[in-house]
Amino acid sequence: MSYYGREYWTSRWGVQVRLSALLPDQVRDPGPDPSVTGLAYDSRRVKPGFLFFCLPGFRRDGHDFLEEARRRGAVAAVVEKRVETVLPAYLVTSARRALAEASAAFYGHPGSRLHVTGISGTNGKTTVSYWLDSIYKCCGYRTGLIGTIQYRGHGWARPATLTTPESLELQSLLSGMLAEGVAHVVMEVSSHALALERISGLAFDAEVLTNVTHDHLDFHGDLGTYWAVKAGFVRNLRRDGTVGPRASGDAPGRKGEPLAVLNADDPVCGALRPGEGVRRLTFGFGPAADVRAREWELQPDGTRAVIDLGERPVPVRLRLPGLFNLANALAAAAAAFGQGVASGLIRDGLEALT
Known part of the structure; x- marks a missing residue:
């Protein structure tokens, strides 16, 4: 059965992972350690339990969509700069690198x-x-x-x-x-x-x-x-x-x-x-x-x-x-x-x- 018959891009069915297991070295400001059910860098794809990554863009900045991610159910966000948000925000040097390494960890390092x-x-x-x-x-x-x-x-x-x-x-x-x-x-x-x-x-x-x-x-x-x-x-x-x-x-x-x-x-x-x-x-x-x-x-x-x-x-x-x-x-x-x-x-x- 093709995996394209199921939605597996951003979450693994029934899987929850602690945030600290996804970003053990990237996180510079430790805080709460919520369970994460999926990852997203597009706020429109956020679902309850997701970790949202604020990627710097060429036209828009992911930090501008933190409130939308929160409304859609994000439990935390990964940011490159300090921002005002009610979400637990984890400051990293590179959100893109954090996304890549968290994605590998979330999917169990398939490579x-x-x-x-x-x-x-x-x-x-x-x-x-x-x-x-x-x-x-x-x-x-x-x-x-x-x-x-x-x-x-x-x-x-x-x-x-x-x-x-x-x-x-x-x-x-x-x-x-x-x-x-x-x-x-x-x-x-x-x-x-x-x-x-x-x-x-x-x-x-x-x-x-x-x-x-x-x-x-x-x-x-x-x-x-x-x-x-x-x-x-x-x-x-x-x-x-x-x-x-x-x-x-x-x-x-x-x-x-x-x-x-x-x-x-x-x-x-x-x-x-x-x-x-x-x-x-x-x-x-x-x-x-x-x-x-x-x-x-x-x-x-x-x-x-x-x-x-x-x-x-x-x-x-x-x-x-x-x-x-x-x-x-x-x-x-x-x-x-x-x-x-x-x-x-x-x-x-x-x-x-x-």
Whole structure:
């Protein structure tokens, strides 16, 4: 049964969680410790027992909707500034980070029980995600996909609203996928999601950075900031798989070292070094790449090439044409190879995508 037949975005049926269990390190002004039945950052979605997060917006400020949240039954609010309200208000440095980490805790850290691969970069995220999903399917895994085109679980798919959903929806999606028996999730991670801390509290088994070029300067302001945000996806990857600061320690249930897969031919990606406890693997067309393509033949309906997976050459016939798609295939192959997938299954997955 699809979880989209039920309302699971903001609450878990019959579940109550103490606020202190959701925000053990974020709360700077301890107060009452109410039971929470759901989370919301949109006051129109608040229900009795909910915890309301006042997110700073680009047009409106969530702090302006505290009274509406109270009227709808919120038991407390998370704020970034001191405000006059009869609700218990918990002051935090970042409401967005608090929402992300509270969402992960509220849904029981589903990412720690899933194999999660995050794919970021200016170009190629969607194609790489579909190729990697195809490889995992050839391995016999039940898969989930989150990205620009759609969100897809076991037996259902729906059009995407954002490339990377807001953290509350993201954790809810992962929780639903876990309940459906999904084992491997491939998700696109946009620069907006990185800057707005939507993936805080989510543990990755692997990250892929396809390339970093000029884009989204309307949001990030300048090229240096954009590059720093993308680079931070790799540089801030911790040994527990989370990205960025995490005061409450390692995410529950992490196993092994996370993997960072980088484009050796991209000057920004190729120069990146992940932190301690993170494995690094590169892909590209040059001899220095760990996973590289050679002897390629570009055709109108696809590409033939030999992909070297370490010391093992693997001939492939891709159905997507163009050298840029061969680079995308290398990224997916490297991510799978670095996580122990057999070369024959990688070939099958690459050749199956149309």
